[in-house]
Amino acid sequence: MRVLLQFIRFGWGQALSCLFPVVIFASLAITKLIPIPWLPRYDWLLLICLAMQWWMVHSGLETRDELKVITLFHLIGLALELFKVHMGSWSYPEEGYSKVFGVPLYSGFMYASVASYLCQAWRRLKVELVRWPPFSMVVPLAAMIYLNFFTHHYWVDVRWWLSALVLLVFWRTWVTYEVGGTRYRMPLALSFVLIGFFIWIAENVATFFGAWEYPDQSVSWQIVHFGKVSSWLLLVIVSFLIVATLKLVKDRQTPASKDISIQG
Template sequence: MSALKQLVRFGWEQALSCLFPVVIFTSLALTQIMPLPLLPRYDWLLIICLLMQWWMVRSGLETRDELKVITLFHLIGLALEIFKTHMGSWSYPEEGYFKIFGVPLYSGFMYASVASYLCQAWRRLNVDLVKWPPFLVVVPLTAAIYLNFFTHHYWIDVRWWLAALVIIVFWRSWVTYEVNGKCYRMPLAFSFMLIGFFIWIAENIATFFGAWEYPNQTAVWSLVHLGKVSSWVLLVIVSFLIVATLKLVKGKKEL
């Protein structure tokens, strides 16, 4: 029973950390079935995301430093969206006033919500890092993972080489977290895989509600290819390393 209570508590803390993603998914579902006045659906989603972001900072759920990281990840995600839609990887077929090169601005918030989850979970579960690799190793690896999302369209896809590097670099790294005052730990590389898998599940929900559309979903919705898990794992690593760097730098300044 004690283990079950800990698991329920852990799940509850995770659910609270997913507040921003839950709002996005709920908005996707509601705006698909409800008639919307004045503005296209994509623009209403942008307004909802902006209001949600404002409320989270206003209420203290996110700090200003965390907002900076989330905004950075919003821009990183938006740049990736613009490139990927240009290459035909997926599309946003609906109309919208607030679009850049065919990409609605709300799309960046879907990436930002991943960083928001990490920031929330970090605080709620009192996350700490054990044997974190040197900064000079982490930054080039992060940059290489992100750049590969662009370069593999013109060159070979080195994602599996990068994944192998991640395992090597973080082989001795652990993440510790607390549930009801009891400390647990998990291999860092395994946590990347878990988060990436659950984002893949979220991606299927998002595409079902028309957040975006893959070429094979144009006529009828179908399950997102399982291979996309590897992409999300690598993207999670980018967001995690950015958030972790903020936390480590912030922690050193406070010492």
């Protein structure tokens, strides 16, 4: 019974942390099934995301510091979207006033929702990192992973080499978290894989409701190739490294903060 209770507590904490992504998925489904007048669907999605972001900050669910992190992810994601759509990796076939070079601005919020989840879960589960590598290793690794999303179109795709490098850099790093007053831990690399896998599942839901469209989905929807898990895995790693680095910088600026603990 205690194991079941702890699992329910953990699931509830995860569900609360996923509030922003859930709203996005619900909005995708509703606007797909029920046509809304006056504006194209992509524009309604942008307005819903803006309203949700305002409400989360205004209600105190997100802090202003977390909003800065989420805004950074919005810009990083939007830059990636502009490039990938230009290269034909996927497309947004519907009309919209808020589309820039074929990319609707609401798409940046899908990346921002990943950052929102990380920030929320970090705070709710009282996440701590054990044996976190130095900045000199973490920052270049995150930069190389992000750049590979662009450079592999012109050069060799080194994602598997980068994945191996992640294992090498973080093989001694653990993430600990608290559920119901009890602390648990798991290898950080395993947490990357789990989050990446669940985002791949979310990607299938998103494409089913027309969030975007891969070339092989232009005629009819089909499951996203499982190989995309590797892409989401690397994106999660970039997201996690940025959030962890910014929280570490914040913690060093305010030593009394309990927001994060990095143990050597």
